[in-house]
Amino acid sequence: MTAKKNIRVRIAPSPTGNLHIGTARTALFNWLYAKHNGGVFVLRIEDTDLERSDVAFEKDIMENLRWLGLIWEEGPGAEAGENIGDYGSYRQSERLASYEKYIRQLLDENKAYYCFCTKEQLEDERQAMLVQGLAPKYSGRCRSLPLEETKQRLLSGESHVIRFKMSEAKISFKDLIRGSVSFDLGLMGDIAIAKDLKAPLYNLAVVIDDYEMKISHVIRGEDHLANTPKQIAIQNALGFPGPHYVHLPLILDKDRSKMSKRHSATSIREYRDQGYLPEALINFMAFLGWHPQDDKEILSIDGLVEEFDIARVQKAGAAFNIDKLDWLNAQYIKQSDDAELLKSLISFEPRLNDVPEKTALKMIASTKDRLKKLADFTDLTDFLFELGNYDGVLLNWKDTDSAKTINYLTIVDKLLPDVEEIKQFADKEGRGEVLWPLRVALSGKSASPGPFEIMEVLEEAEVRRRIGLAIKKLENG
RNA sequence: GCUCCUAUCGUCUAGUCCGGUCUAGGACGCCGCCCUUUCACGGCGGAAACUCGGGUUCGAAUCCCGAUGGGAGCACCA
Numbered sequence: 001m002t003a004k005k006n007i008r009v010r011i012a013p014s015p016t017g018n019l020h021i022g023t024a025r026t027a028l029f030n031w032l033y034a035k036h037n038g039g040v041f042v043l044r045i046e047d048t049d050l051e052r053s054d055v056a057f058e059k060d061i062m063e064n065l066r067w068l069g070l071i072w073e074e075g076p077g078a079e080a081g082e083n084i085g086d087y088g089s090y091r092q093s094e095r096l097a098s099y100e101k102y103i104r105q106l107l108d109e110n111k112a113y114y115c116f117c118t119k120e121q122l123e124d125e126r127q128a129m130l131v132q133g134l135a136p137k138y139s140g141r142c143r144s145l146p147l148e149e150t151k152q153r154l155l156s157g158e159s160h161v162i163r164f165k166m167s168e169a170k171i172s173f174k175d176l177i178r179g180s181v182s183f184d185l186g187l188m189g190d191i192a193i194a195k196d197l198k199a200p201l202y203n204l205a206v207v208i209d210d211y212e213m214k215i216s217h218v219i220r221g222e223d224h225l226a227n228t229p230k231q232i233a234i235q236n237a238l239g240f241p242g243p244h245y246v247h248l249p250l251i252l253d254k255d256r257s258k259m260s261k262r263h264s265a266t267s268i269r270e271y272r273d274q275g276y277l278p279e280a281l282i283n284f285m286a287f288l289g290w291h292p293q294d295d296k297e298i299l300s301i302d303g304l305v306e307e308f309d310i311a312r313v314q315k316a317g318a319a320f321n322i323d324k325l326d327w328l329n330a331q332y333i334k335q336s337d338d339a340e341l342l343k344s345l346i347s348f349e350p351r352l353n354d355v356p357e358k359t360a361l362k363m364i365a366s367t368k369d370r371l372k373k374l375a376d377f378t379d380l381t382d383f384l385f386e387l388g389n390y391d392g393v394l395l396n397w398k399d400t401d402s403a404k405t406i407n408y409l410t411i412v413d414k415l416l417p418d419v420e421e422i423k424q425f426a427d428k429e430g431r432g433e434v435l436w437p438l439r440v441a442l443s444g445k446s447a448s449p450g451p452f453e454i455m456e457v458l459e460e461a462e463v464r465r466r467i468g469l470a471i472k473k474l475e476n477g
Numbered sequence: 478g479c480u481c482c483u484a485u486c487g488u489c490u491a492g493u494c495c496g497g498u499c500u501a502g503g504a505c506g507c508c509g510c511c512c513u514u515u516c517a518c519g520g521c522g523g524a525a526a527c528u529c530g531g532g533u534u535c536g537a538a539u540c541c542c543g544a545u546g547g548g549a550g551c552a553c554c555a
Binding site for chain 2: 119132134135202222223224297323330369430434436440
């Protein structure tokens with residue numbers, strides 16, 4: 001681990017929804033970068049939008065970040081007002097005094113101004129510019145309002161917003177995975193930075209927080225690329241040094257469109273509820289847009305930390321491939337310890353509580369290799385708890401007739417506690433002829449684990465009962 | 478519409494910075510075979526890609542330009 005000094009990164013979600021898989025991946029890349037370089041990973045809650053923010057979402061974000069193992073060294077504590085770390089509150093709603101100070105500074109230095117344009121006016125202007133084939137931006141109507149007039153209108157309680165005086169300059173910055181990127185600030189117009197002294201907007205709040213929290217690298221989604229020049233302009237106006245920037249390619253849906261709830265599960269919670277293991281999700285997310293130097297596909301979290309290199313991150317968006325996630329998850333399930341698996345499986349199949357632990361472990365052993373998700377366990381093992389109804393004709397192997405099958409099952413029943421005897425019998429008579437009906441009798445299914453595996457789980461009396469039932473079905477069939 | 482980013486198998490990607498070792502490697506998925514009472518697991522094998530057009534060069538997946546495709550952004554959201 002190469003220890004670079006003062007590497008501080010952050011994940012800054014807004015609590016307007018459950019932890020999104022895209023946010024989780026951004027968090028992971030930040031976390032990996034911090035861990036690989038001996039830096040600090042900070043969580044900051046961007047809840048300046050009071051309308052849309054909800055503490056329930058904040059809770060979900062923190063809980064699932066923890067579940068994934070992406071623990072922050074600094075960030076908000078569980079309760080409002082609680083913080084871990086030395087850089088003030090890590091919730092934007094609790095940092096209003098700080099924003100106000102800088103908004104006033106900008107206003108005093110004539111780098112920002114009050115704007116009284118109505119939303120309707122703004123929308124009309126926007127449409128007009130679009131029609132002309134121009135990039136829509138604020139006209140600057142209120143930019144040079146006389147100080148007296150501004151005071152008057154403020155006093156009269158007119159609704160307003162605070163805008164930043166954007167220069168016409170071209171600005172370019174270095175992105176650690178994209179190289180130099182340039183924008184024309186003249187195309188952006190005077191952006192709104194606050195609704196009021198006590199109501200900052202995103203672009204302003206980010207700049208102040210990243211500065212005050214001494215963030216060294218801003219690693220975020222590519223959707224923020226066009227915000228970067230705006231934020232740099234604000235930094236310059238405030239005299240802040242800028243952080244390094246890294247814009248990650250976005251996760252795209254299977255059809256390469258923007259990831260949406262319509263096509264895929266978008267929240268970590270949903271994946272968790274389906275029984276994806278955190279290790280699998282981490283491995284999968286890390287490999288969306290990044291790859292180690294060698295051909296490894298399965299990398300533990302430690303391996304990821306060891307090998308992670310931000311320079312190897314892809315530039316183009318990565319389509320979400322659920323099949324690969326399923327495969328990875330199956331690999332991790334296979335590697336898991338049965339007793340550990342039992343703990344997680346209980347929430348998917350509560351009946352596991354009602355059987356002896358030894359039996360539960362045997363159920364897991366027989367089914368583990370068939371699971372893609374933990375949620376699959378229920379369907380796959382239902383017959384072990386309760387034999388479902390099935391068609392008696394399923395009992396006959398290929399073109400064996402029922403009379404023969406009845407005979408086989410009867411003999412098996414007599415041989416019963418002795419598995420070795422049954423095996424020898426099957427070898428003599430033909431495995432398909434004997435084992436297929438036995439397995440169907442025990443499972444009631446065309447596909448299942450083998451009969452001897454099932455017999456490991458079932459009580460002898462239950463085995464006999466099921467065989468008897470099968471014989472009855474054949475006799476009546 | 479305008480701006481920015483981007484481009485290797487269906488998908489995730491190695492290779493691209495430092496042109497030749499690339500008749501382009503791995504993984505998922507797909508197909509076939511083996512193992513096998515079934516399903517799954519596992520093993521083996523196969524099909525499958527350098528977006529296109531110019532240039533530079535003895536030589537380009539790799540460098541340059543353009544076109545095209547894809548993505549993102551253009552809020553009193555973040």
